[in-house]
Amino acid sequence: EPEVTQTPSHQVTQMGQEVILRCVPISNHLYFYWYRQILGQKVEFLVSFYNNEISEKSEIFDDQFSVERPDGSNFTLKIRSTKLEDSAMYFCASRGAGLEQYFGPGTRLTVT
Amino acid sequence: GIQVEQSPPDLILQEGANSTLRCNFSDSVNNLQWFHQNPWGQLINLFYIPSGTKQNGRLSATTVATERYSLLYISSSQTTDSGVYFCAAGRGTASKLTFGTGTRLQVTL
Numbered sequence: 001e002p003e004v005t006q007t008p009s010h011q012v013t014q015m016g017q018e019v020i021l022r023c024v025p026i027s028n029h030l031y032f033y034w035y036r037q038i039l040g041q042k043v044e045f046l047v048s049f050y051n052n053e054i055s056e057k058s059e060i061f062d063d064q065f066s067v068e069r070p071d072g073s074n075f076t077l078k079i080r081s082t083k084l085e086d087s088a089m090y091f092c093a094s095r096g097a098g099l100e101q102y103f104g105p106g107t108r109l110t111v112t
Numbered sequence: 113g114i115q116v117e118q119s120p121p122d123l124i125l126q127e128g129a130n131s132t133l134r135c136n137f138s139d140s141v142n143n144l145q146w147f148h149q150n151p152w153g154q155l156i157n158l159f160y161i162p163s164g165t166k167q168n169g170r171l172s173a174t175t176v177a178t179e180r181y182s183l184l185y186i187s188s189s190q191t192t193d194s195g196v197y198f199c200a201a202g203r204g205t206a207s208k209l210t211f212g213t214g215t216r217l218q219v220t221l
Contacts, residue, residue: 043211099143100160
């Protein structure tokens with residue numbers, strides 16, 4: 001069964017560094033999403049992406065964040081200058097013509 | 113935006129017991145999903161159920177869209193069912209999901 005994959009599974013970075021989190025959505029899917037979950041809290045929406053542009057973003061998704069679909073398969077989330085409060089689990093999700101979203105296994109980002 | 117509330121926040125069961133988890137949402141939705149977050153933090157899709165009833169083994173779910181709630185039933189619980197259960201709701205074309213705060217389930221021997 002097709003699945004969403006994410007790399008790396010765990011990333012440790014120093015405050016102020018740039019990080020890129022990578023996702024490979026399911027191949028025929030059209031809509032792509034990033035969510036994050038701070039330890040012990042609920043999952044929060046960050047951004048949705050469709051037709052090579054952002055369709056919606058939350059208040060969390062400020063100028064430090066950007067998304068890109070650099071080729072036909074990858075979907076990336078970049079954090080330009082990481083802060084301690086960016087430490088979280090980041091989930092990528094995708095969906096096709098239907099509304100059900102399929103989530104990847106997550107990348108645990110630790111900012112020290 | 114949509115508000116999603118889950119109850120109970122915590123639940124402790126003995127193995128073999130049945131349970132019902134509830135999810136209330138504040139507005140009409142066209143997407144309602146249930147997830148199980150395992151100890152490694154992965155979100156496991158359980159059900160996509162914007163309306164109606166579905167069953168998958170010992171798990172079943174019912175969404176009554178007109179009354180804005182969904183229920184997840186776990187029967188004959190096992191220790192491997194432990195973890196946090198989230199429901200998430202969405203509406204519209206882009207249909208971002210708004211998650212509830214989860215129900216933490218612990219199944220003991």
